[in-house]
Amino acid sequence: MAEYRVQSEGDSNDFVFTRSFRKIYRMFRSLKNRKGRFVLIIGTPGTGKSANIYSALKILDLNVYDPTLFLDNMNMSSSEVFREFFKTLRLDLGVKTNEEIYRKVAEYDAVLLADKLLDSEFLDKDKFGLSLWTENNGIKAFPFYIKVFREYLKHRGDLEKVNVVIQTAFMIKFRGVKYDLLTDFSIMSHIFVFFMNLFFEIIRISYSEEETVQIVQNNFPDVEEEEVRSCIDKYGCKPRFIFEALEKSGMGKKEK
Incomplete structure (x- = not known):
């Protein structure tokens, strides 16, 4: 069966311009002239978050840093994944310290954390992306996201010079069915999103x-x-x- 998932900017030939897409398009277009935006793109699994993201980027002339993260072991701890993430960024950007990462990515219109980081197993079947690692580790993966949030708070000053766009989902499995904590649990999801909206700009993908x-x-x-x-x-x-x-x-x- 074909994988109906956009993995790169070139996979979106049949895209339909919906209201959700127009929100993302306007957001990306504004990044040329603004810095310091931190945008989370959320949506129930199957709604096409990556399709919307990459279709907008295909139209716009933006200089976007879209890193890839390959994990070797599904049983890596949160600390190991956190270290691997920043090690990957340092190597990819050709810098030696985490502080240099923030200065380097400020040269781009935006940093995009999406398919290549979350679902990199589609690029290399012998590796794993962050989404699959999170799904496999369940609640044990939460310390990783806490570390990332602490890093965000620690470097908020540096991030005022950087635009960051993240394709976001917190997946859990219940009776063999995948659910997203941010969209699939009614009141609980609204509480999560309300809290996150205190720190980040949020765009939700949904369709009529x-x-x-x-x-x-x-x-x-x-x-x-x-x-x-x-x-x-x-x-x-x-x-x-x-x-x-x-x-x-x-x-x-x-x-x-």
Whole structure:
């Protein structure tokens, strides 16, 4: 089965310009002339956070630093992952200290922490990304994010010269089903997002039924609207899950 996930700027030929996309596009466009923005892009799994991000970047002329993180061992501790993350940045940017990292990335319009960091197993099947490590370690992964938040507080002054955009999800598994703490738990999710909104700018990816129908039919033009709406009743307005269900049922995605 095909992976319906955008992994690079070149994978978004069938993209539909939704209200959520326009929010992200306007945000990215403003980064040329502003510094010090820290944006979290959230959304229920299957809504296409990376598709929106990379499609906006494909249109705009931005100098973006989009680092990759490869983890060798799923059982790495939070401290080990934290050290590996900054070691990767130092090597990639050609600097020796963490302080130099902040000065170097200030040269870019934005730092993007997205697919290449979160889902790098799609780039190298022998490695793991941060999302898979987090999912595998569950609550034991939280100290890593606490360390990252402390680093943010420690270097808020340095970050005033840097724009950071993060594709964000806190995934957990319950009875074999993946859920995102930021979007899938009603009141609890609202509390999490409210707290995070005190420190960061948050953009949530979501679609209306009409937008979801358009997205699906743009990729599967032979599927009738009634069938798409039936999928929406089952999977919600989550295009990636609908794509996978349609392909599994024998419906082919249109050729590029």
